[in-house]
Each structure stands twice: as C-alpha cells, then as structure tokens.
Amino acid sequence: MLRNYITIAFRRLWVGRVYTLINVTGLALGIVCSMVIYVFLTYELSFDTFHSQSSHIFRIVEHNHKANGTQYWNTTAYPLAEAIRSDIPGSITAQTAGPISRIISSDDGKGNIRRFEEKKILFVDKYYLQLFDFQKVFDQKENGLWIAGSPQTAFNKPNAVILTQRSAEKYFPTEVSQKETLIGKTLKLNNTDELIISGIIQNPPVNTNLLFDLIVNYQFFKTNNPYKATNWSGNYEGTTYVLLDPTIQPSTFEKQLAALKKKYMKAEDDRRSSYFLQPLTDIHTQTQYGSLGSYTVQKELLWSLASLGVFLILIACINFINLTTAQAVKRSKEVGIRKAIGGTQLQLFFQFVSETFLIVVIAVGLSTVFLHWLLSSLNSYLTIIELDLQIDSTLIVFSILLCIIVSIIAGFYPAIVLTHYQPIKALKGVIKTGSYGLLLRKGLIIFQFGITYCLLVGMLIVAQQMDYFQHKDLGFVTEAVVTVKMPPNQTAMQQEQFRQRLLAHPSIKQVSYSSGAPTTANSYGTDFRLPSEPLTQMRQAEMKVVDLPYASLYNLTVLSGQWLSEANRMPDGQGFNGFVVNETLIKMLGLTPEKAVGQTLIISEGEAPIVGVVRDFHNTSLQQSIKPCVLLLWNKDFIEESSIRLQLPHNNPLAIQSTLAFIEDTWKEAFPEGVYQYAFLKDTLAKNYLVENLIFDAFRVFAVISIFISCLGLFGLITHTSEQRTKEIGIRKVLGASVQQIVLLLSGDFLWLIGIAFIATIPLIWYIMHEWLQKFTYKIEIRWWMFGLSGAIAFIIALATICVQAIRSALANPTQSLRSE
Structure with a gap:
C-alpha cells in the first residue's frame, strides 16, 4: 500500500511539475533558512553548558551605585575569592584576572625568537579547572582535557603557564608532535618575565565566555600586582566564580556575600556596592553585565530570529496550501473516480498527504545539500566573533520533526478539501471552490505578504539607522x-x-x-x-x-x-x-x-x-x-x-x-x-555596531527570500488562474478586450489583497521597530516614506511577477483558447 502511495505520488508530481517545482523551491528556501537559524540558536544557547557542573556555577557580579546612576560590572575585587574560601564554607571559588593582552615570546636557543601579541591570557588559580572541566566536550577523548601535564602538578610553580594545543603549535612548531617534551620549557612575558610550561590542554570550544589561549598561575599575577591583588576598593579585570552546593540557595549565598563585604570593605565602598550571583549559563544572553573576552547577545534577539524562521516556513507552506486548494477542482474527477471504484476517504487522505510528504522530503534533502555551504559561509563571514556553526546529531532530529510538521501544516487542509468531494458532483464536473476556501486563500495571501512587508520596512529602518551611525558628527576627526x-x-x-x-x-x-x-x-x-x-x-x-x-x-x-x-x-x-x-x-x-x-x-x-x-x-x-x-x-x-x-x-x-x-x-x-x-x-568605530550590522544583514537576506517565496506563490496562482480562465480570456479577446484590460482582470484580485496586507501590518511593524530604536540614545525618526517606499518596492515586484504570466495569457491566440478542452 505504501509503495502504491509513493508511486502514484511521484507520477502526480511529474504531471504537475511546474507546480511541483514552485512548491519544492519555496519549501526548500524556507526550510534551509529555518535550519540555519536552528543551528545558530542551538549554538548561541549552548554557551558554557559543557562543564559537568555548569548548572551550579555562578559568576559574582557587582552593582555599583553612584550619584549619577548604577553601574553593572562583571568584575569584582581581586581578594574576594580568597575571602569566600576563608569565611564561607560549602563552596568552591575560583579567581581569574583577564583575559589580558600581553607579548609572549619563545626562543629555540638558536637565536630564533617567535613573538606574538596574545589577547587571551588568563591568570587563574588552581580551583579554576575544577569548576571549568569541559567534561562534556573532551570526556570521550583518550586523555580528556589534558594532552600533557596534569591538574595535580600544573599549578605547583608560581610562574607556571598552561598552553592550549593551538598556542603550543604556534610557539613550538617543530617540537609540538612530542608534547610531553614541552613541559619545563620557558616562555617570556613582555620580553622580561619567565614563564615555565607546566601543561598542555585541548583547545577550548569557542562557544564560551571564558576564552583563553594561555593560562598563567594566578600567584604570578598576585606577585607582580600586589596593589590590585589586595585592593578591595578597585575593580579591574578580576572575575570571581563560585560553585555552590546544590543544597545552597543563591539568595542565601548573596546574603553571606553582603556580610563578608561589610567585613572587608571600607564603609563607603560597602555602601555603594552590592554583590549578586549570575548563573554561568546566563552570561552569554544577559547583556547588562557583558562578558570579558567574548560577546553577548540578547535573548529577545534570538527569539526574534526564531520567529523569522517560523514565518519563512509558514510563507512557504502558504504557497503550497494556496496552490493545492486552487487546483482542487482540476483533481475533482480523479477523486470521484477513486471513490466510485471503492476508494475510502481515509485512503484518499493518505494519498494526498503522501504527495505533500514527498515534496517536503525532497525540499529537506535539497536544503541539507546547501546547509553545509551556508554554515561555512557564515563562519567565514563572522570571524570577528569566532563563530563555529557545525551540523550535529540534533539537526537530524530537527529535520525529521520539520518534515512531519511542515507536511501536516501544508498537507492537512488541502487533503481534507480534496477528499470531501462528492463522487457524483465530481464526475459531473460541477465542483466549485467554496466561499470558505476562497476566503482562506485570500487570508493566507494577506498574511504572507504582510510578513514580507514587515521585513522590507524593518530592513529599510535598520539601514537608515546604520547610515545615521556612519554619518553622525561624533565631535572629533575620524578620517585618515x-x-x-x-x-x-x-x-x-x-x-x-x-x-x-x-x-x-x-x-x-x-x-x-x-x-x-x-x-x-x-x-x-x-x-x-x-x-x-x-x-x-x-x-x-x-x-x-x-x-x-x-x-x-x-x-x-x-x-x-x-x-x-x-x-x-x-x-x-x-x-x-x-x-x-x-x-x-x-x-x-x-x-x-x-x-x-x-x-x-x-x-x-x-x-x-x-x-x-x-x-x-x-x-x-x-x-x-x-x-x-x-x-x-x-x-x-x-x-x-x-x-x-x-x-x-x-x-x-x-x-x-x-x-x-x-x-x-x-x-x-x-x-x-x-x-x-x-x-x-x-x-x-564600525565594530561598535557589529550587532546592528548583523541585524541589518539578516533583515536584508530574509526580506529577499521572503519576497521571492511569496512571488513564487503568486506566479503559481496566476498561472493556475490563467489556465482556469483560458476560454473566458479567449472570448473577451474576440469581443475586443485589450491586453491591458485582460492583465488588469487577472491581476486585480491579487493586487488589492497585497494592498490590504500592507495597510494591515503598518501598525505592527511601526511598534516593533519603534521599540527596537528605543535602545539607542541617538536614533532616527520613523517616517511615513519608509512605509511608502517599502510598499512600492514590494508592490512593483509582485506586479511584475503577476504580469509576466498575465501578459503571456493575454497575448495567447484566442482561437487556440476557444478550441482547447
């Protein structure tokens, strides 16, 4: 039975190959965009989740209250970690300094010096790698995190340095194959201070807020920066992390921190500062505090991106629903014959759903082919944030779920419509599209172009804001x-x-x-x-x-x-x-x-x-x-x-x-x-607007894809309408109708639906973009012409799409039209 469904489905798709191509192209574009967005969201939400106890690790942040407002710091006083270990039992606390930029050099003993500016030097104490063990990343590898050396001996010397595999290859390219031989070798910090290599570890994943290329013993930092290391009033590059026992509530620990602060700080410093716990897994998506050495991204932005993926899928599904229901009348006799020879409604339902599922599978297959190339392009384009998007096993599950969900959304309603035809009426050819079905198609077109219009207006407003950033007078010279x-x-x-x-x-x-x-x-x-x-x-x-x-x-x-x-x-x-x-x-x-x-x-x-x-x-x-x-x-x-x-x-x-x-x-x-x-x-200065530039690029890409998918659907619908009204067009031409009149006849219904979509979505897009602009102190005003220009662009593209087929139909020989059956 299943084989029969698939065979018939292939035949049917081949017979209607124009519509099949339109549906597959539209679905493939929507699906590949949703896949890219899924991989990106999975990556962004996975930051620092690969440590064995990540759900119990917190960063201590500081609220600093001044007369002109409160500042939110992700750093704390350097002595804090040691004070916690001394005064608050039941937790493991790690202190870091950095990441700090310094010059590191190696000498091969033959006068060949390799010297680099390292921007990710992290000074850490011996507790650091107990908290951040990367166990979920490296536990399957033969030696785990450690390639050479061990955590038991790595911090024995105050000037010990631990290299990542990447930095070991950089400083010792000819000796790196025998990594154990590097233990005990020396590096120079700022051309003067000697560091002794005590270990080599795997390259840490890039989806972390704890980026480093070299780890230096925190004792070295304390020795060389005695004022900072003992100063409770200053706030420099020091970050304090704490691993809480699961039985300890964060609010309880915060109260203990307040008491500890009162004990060690000056009265004025204690009055103006407050300590709070920030979950490790929230650091990447809480932009209030920022992140040392990495970037942060707002959760709202991620959910907006997820919404775009959903909307693009919906637009593609709307194309499918509209085309399938519009062609329902053409398949009415097929339904009538199948029912007359004993076919059940359930069998017909599965037949039509199998056709949808086959189209979706083909679209998912095409999307997967292009996905690897798209991810590689994104990784290359976004090197500034060290993006590392990869295809993993969860994408297979996502693709399967996507096949099922899209098949249900796109295929369920058309299958219901087709299977409910009455055999006698279907065989007589008196089936007509009901008012409900027509109303649904019109509503879907309005929804589809409403989304497209929102993306176009959003793209234009973001572009104007970016242009404002680039040309606003900053009060100083920037050229040359x-x-x-x-x-x-x-x-x-x-x-x-x-x-x-x-x-x-x-x-x-x-x-x-x-x-x-x-x-x-x-x-x-x-x-x-x-x-x-x-x-x-x-x-x-x-x-x-x-x-x-x-x-x-x-x-x-x-x-x-x-x-x-x-x-x-x-x-x-x-x-x-x-x-x-x-x-x-x-x-x-x-x-x-x-x-x-x-x-x-x-x-x-x-x-x-x-x-x-x-x-x-x-x-x-x-x-x-x-x-x-x-x-x-x-x-x-x-x-x-x-x-x-x-x-x-x-x-x-x-x-x-x-x-x-x-x-x-x-x-x-x-x-x-x-x-x-x-x-x-x-x-x-342009790097200050990295996120805004990425938003603009996303709007631009998704707006183009959205309008392309929508126009594909329009092309399919106008093609079907032309086929259905072939004889009417022929008669009108014989009676003297001009090409312009016929084009207007065929396109009029679609154009006013697009106009309604534009008008209906103006309040929504104005509200969304107005809220987005509020996060900027210096911003543009939203003007009426932005809506008018975006609407004109979308309208012209849609009109061109409609006219291509409408003009072709209007120019057809009326004799051939009237003779056709």
Missing part, C-alpha cells in the same frame, strides 16, 4: 586617523623618537599618544566630585590620559579655558596639575563652562584644578549617551596607543600603502621587542 598599539615598558624617549621620525614623513600630519581615541572600547574609569560635596555625591566618569597634541589631532573644541600644557604635568610624571573636562561633566556639577575653569575637582586618583572645558564628543558608541570625561597628562604607563593623522591625496591606494609601510618599519625600529598592530579609526 590610524591607531597603533604601543608596547609595554615603553620609555618617554622612545615615544618622542618615534614621533619625530613619523613627522618627518610628508604624508603624516600629526602624532599623539593617549590611553585611547575619543571613542574607545577600553577606557579607564574614575569617580569625581567637588570639594564642597560629600563622598556620597561621587559620580562615575571616564578618565583619558592624553598628551599635548591630542586635542589638535582630533580637532576637539575648547569652549572655555585652555587645553593642557606642560605646566599641568608633574615633573616626576607620577602626578598631574590640571584637568580638562567635557560639557557633560560640568552639567552634572551644575556649572557653566566659564565658571568651571579654576574649580578644584577631586577624582579617585587625586585632585587638581579644571583648566579647560571641551565641547562634548562621543566617548561611547551611539547606543549610549555621552559620559562625563576627565582628560589629563599623567603617567606614561597609561599610554596604550598612538594616533597618527595622515594627509594623503584623495583615494590614492598606493600612497596609503606606502605610508602604512613606513609607519610599520619606523615602529619596529623604535620598538624592536614589540608586536606591531594598527587599525584605521573608522574601522575600529
């Missing part, structure tokens, strides 16, 4: 500015020599040293208040360590007072004697630019007079409001990058490449033990 990371342990003499050599080049206009550009992802924080204000009035600000040419290079506008001068730098380089602040800061103090100059300002690092006020510039991305900012001349240890402003002929690639090569050669000559890294400032 190159930033170069400065090496550690640099001297003032090296800096000045490097500057003078660069300025001798005719294409280099200015050079400045600072802790970062006006808008930078990495910034120093400080607190500020006036001497007349109590400690409780401390507010949070950004602190930028700059030099004298900084304002000129970035074209910052001084509103009152003057820019920093040598008089504002202490002779020993350890202090400061003057601040420049921005407008936002003085507004918080209730001052005007003129009255602010000369006022003493107290910050966490000391106090000095305000010597100047600069016009506000965007020191954060445009998702956030401008922060108060303090600019000062200070210790060279805070100098992290040089800014180089070029003056080049417009769009001259050869001149740009030549100048960049000169900068690199000069840098390597000035800092021979450093690792050269440069970036154009505009490219760096």
